[in-house]
Amino acid sequence: MSVLLYRLGRFAYGKPWYVIGGWLAVLAAVVVLLVTNPVKLSNEVRIDGTPSQKVIDELATSLPEASGGQGILLFKAPDGARIDGEKVRPALLAAVDAVYRHDHVIDARKVLAREAARGENSPLLRAQAAVARAAGQSAGGIPAGQPSGGNPVPLQAGGQPVPGVVVSADHSTALLQFQFDQQTFELPSGTIDSTIEAAEQQAARAGLEVLPSAAMMEIPEIVGIGEIVGVAVAALVLLVTLGSVVAAGLPLAIALVGVTVGVGGAFTLSTVFEIHSLAAVLALMLGLAVGIDYALFIVNRERRLILDEGLDAHEATGRAVGTAGSAVFFAGSTVIIALAGLLVIGITLLSTMALVAAATIAVAVLLALTLLPALLGLVKERVCPARTRHRTQRPEAAADRERAVRWGTCLVRRKYAALAAAILLPAILAVPAADMKLGLPSGASYNPDTGQRRSYELISDAYGPGYNGPLLIAVNSTHKGELLTPATLAAVTSDLKSVEGSASVSLAGMNRTGTTAILSLIPGSGPSDDATEDLVTALRDRTTRMSAAHGVTVGISGFTALAIDVSDRLADALPLYVATVLGLSLIVLLLVFRSLMVPVTATLGFLLTIAATFGLTTAVFQWGWLQNVIGLDATAPVVSLLPIIITGVLYGLAMDYQMFLVTSMREAHVHGATALDATVTGFARASSVVLAAATIMVSVFAGFVFNAEPMIKQAGFALAVGILIDAFVIRMTLIPATMALAQEKAWWIPAWLNRLLPDLDVEGDKLAQKIPLPRPATPSPHAPTQKADSIR
Template identity: 40%
Template sequence: MAEFLYRLGRGSAHHARKIIAAWIAILVLAAVAFSIGGGTLSSSMSIPGTPTAEVTDRLAAEFPSASGGTGNIIAQSTDGQPFTDAQQKAIGTLTADAATIDGVERVIDPFTTEAQRADSARAITDGSSKMADAREQLDAGDTELKTSQAQLAAGQKRLDAAIAQARAAGMYEQAKDELERQQAQLDAATKKLDAGAATLQENRSKLDQEATKLEQGESMLNMAAEIRTVSQDGGAAITMVVFTAAQMDITQETKDALVALFENADVDGVQFDFSSEITQGVPSVFGPGEAIGLVVAGIVLVLMLGTFIGAGLPLLTALVGVGIGALGALSLSSVLEMSSVTPMLGLMLGLAVGIDYSLFIINRHRHQLKDGYEVRESIALANGTSGNAVVFAGATVFIALLALNVTRIPFLGLMGSVGAASVLIAVLVAITLTPALLSLVGRKILSRSERAALATGTAPKNASAAPAPKTRVRPMSTAGAILTAIASVAVLLVVATPALDLRLNLPDGSSESHESTQYRAYSAISERFGEGQNGALLIVADLPGSPTEEESQAHQTRIAETLFAQDDVIAVAPAGTSADRTVAAFQLIPAQGPTSVSTEELVHSLRDLSPLDGTYPIGVAGSASGNVDISQKLSDALPFYLLVVIGLSMLILLLVFRSIVVPIIATLGFILSYYAALGGVVAIYQWGWLPAIFGVDTPGPILSFLPTLLVGILFGLAMDYQLFLGTGMREAFVHGAPARLAVVKGVRAGRAVVSAAAIIMISVFGGFIFAESAMIRPIGFALAFGVLLDAFVVRMLLIPALMHLAGDKAWWLPRWLEKILPDIDVEGAKLERRHPHSEAAESAEAPAAHN
């Protein structure tokens, strides 16, 4: 690999303009691809096969008219007073106009809905009154019937007595006709009364049926009382928009048209805000925070390299790489279900590693120039040595990110793949575009003073080495190593303690910037309609048999009453039934927001109730339910992925350092820095520490995929630092230095470039702490804080201390294993022996050198 990179660097330097033109062409192609294939990004995520996904699919099949995406538009009167008739009319007109926008299925007028609800309430009240009157009339009819029946019975008794008396007196035959006439009259009256009784019973049965329907309607209305579209004070209204396409497929044009309609409307005294489902789109990829991060990285580069040209090259190559990576990822957003975090993650990683990887090659090249190397000779050698280390370091990050696909979670695998592609692009840019640019700038990569010193022959002959210490290099003391190791571990464990309280979920509108329309919409709903309105659950229930309309209504009432009786449920309303009335859907409003502990527990308890009352199998869906499922799925996948990464770490370090001990302590260090980084995230974003500094206005659960994502990224970066520091230790040990002295030499040789690289990464990642996207901020913090701890506590303090304590045993490797392991020349020592610096060659080509 080193020889190949040597030739690649030499060829890139020789054909510099062609290489630069090729990368510019690729960047243009990526921009064209984005303009053609750029689609909609989402802040919502789903995982196929989860309980929520299964219920959602069933809803789409059973209720196709309700399968489109939804969003809310919140209207509020600016004076806090109830809407005037004119304002209500204007909002109604906007609602009707919104329904005509291409891609909108229907728009629900909040005032019409509330009017219908009021009409239903009045109808039930009127029905109850009429029912009472009808029942009184039936009762009066019953009384009259009973009186007539009593009179008829008395008449029959008298007739029977007369017949008996006539028979006893022998006068029956003479009185027979009259007696039979009287009996016929009584029979007719009895028949008439029986018919009246049957009619009364039929009417009472009908009345009972109507009463049952009325009671069911009243029960349903009472249970749905908290599901409102207009606030109780009359000063806020929710307009729900139903789109024709699924949530992920809603076009940006449809959303933009909807937002423009309401924002441009001249409704005096009314403010409109939009939920994230309507306003989400391609987030801003570059803001003030990211700019500050790049400025800090530039300052570090200037301080380290001593020249603005040298500082500018890593920034330029990184920007080219992230431009290609970000635009390429976004160009796929129209054909792939892509989260808004995905391209931002590629941008973040591409910037950080792109700057660092280019820096490693440039730094080596500068030292070689000061050693007297000719420009192109130095470029080729730097590409074959430091470039080899860059390829190996990039490969570790690439593999770790690509390994996210083993979790079998599609959106996380896509994030890993985009991140891996961004790292791959950064590596390719570093080993091709960087040599080309170095060839064009020539010796101007050095400062004026350095070029002047080189021209006069006063440059230090071994500028690539660490500055000579004033005193002889000595190993650290054993007591100092013990104290350093204990202190480092203690600090990391203390910082990691908050991770024990880690709660996972996806962010809701409360985590958005308080100046954003999404936050205003979320908070308005919470304050004026109840927190639970932001996280409604959907319940799907199977009804037994083939129920009639009346039986279906009875089943729905029974299900709704059982659901309403559960803790932390404030409202339940029927949402519809399937065509054959065998499936019923309900909207359920929890007491608290979608990311609250009580809502999470409610999702689990509702699922545990199935079959409801032993009769009705139920399923739970909705954004809150989906977030619970995603968090659970990610939590289940994390241990396996962590084992994969740890195994990969052990294997890579074993190959590089040919040691058993080094991989073990390096991996344990990574685990400590990982959990410490999680502890910091919990303290800031879940507990709400230092809100003024980090802009955390509303603490809440941690992004559910952050722990898994952090494993892959932080592992790759940790291995980078271990590589650049550890190879220096091994090189010193192999060249005869005692093991403990080799530790100090390795740290001194690599600490400057590793410190600079870490500070650059911290700056770049830290810039994303203040990004526009609420999901990217904790990721930026976790990576910046994780790099800080891993580079400066684990790699520069803990690992050297442990290596000192291990002594010669740090480099122990069984002979049988040593024989079968390939010899990986990461630093390119063999390459340097094959291509030694030639003074003669330098002298011959000196006239061609750039000044």
């Protein structure tokens, strides 16, 4: 492997425009495809096979108009004015009319007019009256909420209720609920924004404020000021680490090209495959972070070979790609394996995320092994500034290495204290994880200055918290073609209304044949409350009895039901996923390090990392601790998708640092150092670049913490703190202490297994034997002047 990569590095350096031209062609193809095929991303959390998703899929056939995305707009009257007063009502009605007339919005007024024309032959009107009587509502079937001061009432126009519009009991707000003709992610780009703008234009005539709910979201902003600041911090770290603007610019260039090809390539396929917006964000985060890190490892090795060994840039590049490039290849492999493990779960949403992110990582590795040496071929000797190459005094890097030697020696000599601290700290941080609650983001998850949060709070105050997450009850006749009688629907309504926690039930829709009906059940609690989860469980427990008693099938869906199903499905899949990833990665680590203890300790250390990560995420987002530090003011459950995604991503990234740090230790050991000396020497060689790489990753991930989208915010935070803990506590403290404790046993492997394993030569020993390192006529002034003291 090292010899092959050495030759690849020398070729790319010597023929840079061949390689650069090839990548430019790839970039051009991606850009052309993006221009000709508009990007189409999804916000839908779809988990096939769950009860909630089955209800939605069945409605797509039996009642298509009810399977589209839901829109909710809240209209707030100016202070002191009534929303249904003479001065405000015309603007409100005009705004409602503008929404119903908008493309892709189903006009409920036309549906009611059509049914009214059918008179007594309308199953919808007969069912509506029966359900209203059973639920104790007005004839219009307006659900009763539980706000202070009374129940909401329908908005009247011409003596008739306006469908979909409810006025709060204090007459300060009006709530419009409507349906799109497609799921929100399938709507043409800009449809939701233009619908809101149409309402705002009319509402502005009377000073009405229009607030969309969290359900009405376009694709979130993927790159904002926080992400840009994160990349800027990464650039500063590169400049400090490499000491040259030219050298620091190369990793940034590699990362930007990588995310353009990887994420851009995924976007070009979005018209063929459904790609979730979180998949694009995850690929962007990983692409930026690992793209910078992998290039940093190779550039840093090349500079060390130039400064310490006195090699010319061409030879140094070849050897850097042959040695550090080998570590990059296998480090990238562990990340890809960890992501590919998501495929075994069989959930399309996660599979898409895994494939997009894994493809972006693969592109980053290829760029580091090909485009980077080609760019180094253009830069040539300028990768090290002239003032650095020709200085005769000891460089500052040597002083940094001495500090690393002293810290490594301290860890080795005080191994028991270091080991105890490295275990105790993550264990304490992991305690809140025992209380971790999973769910999906709602309006309550957003910051107070956002429209989604204001809408959520106003709806809760004016109508009741349950209006933010109504449950969808699908009722179908058991026998094909048999009508649902008003008496049957009334009986089902009574049963649903009697369940503890149910505030009201109303008819939301019915197909023309009268065989399928949709009931809207308003819980008495918010969508993320435990009481609402208990209500869903109780309703599902009762559906079997209702089906038998009334000759119908009853299905439960809606925000809370979907959140429960998603959490349960992912919780069931997590053990299989973890077992698959750990098994495959242990094999890779065994091949690389030819040791039994190293892969095991690496994996156990990761388990401490992930436990502490979930503990901190729970404490900050669910308990609300230290939220002001990250500009957050909203408590919410941990996103259901987060544990399984973060587990895979963090495992792969953690093994990156394990690979670079322990590979340096193995290299020293292979070349004759004792186990203790190899631990100190390897730590001194790799710790500074691992420190820089971890700082870069934390900076990039932390930039996403300030994204307005709750899922992206939580993912950025979890990855940032996970890398922080793993790099500094586990890899740079626990692992050296463990290696010092085990000494020579750390590298033990049964002789029979050693003979069976292929020699991957990640440390470049075969490269040194086959192509001996050329020695300069005069020793480099930057070569180390002092060896680390032997540890006894």
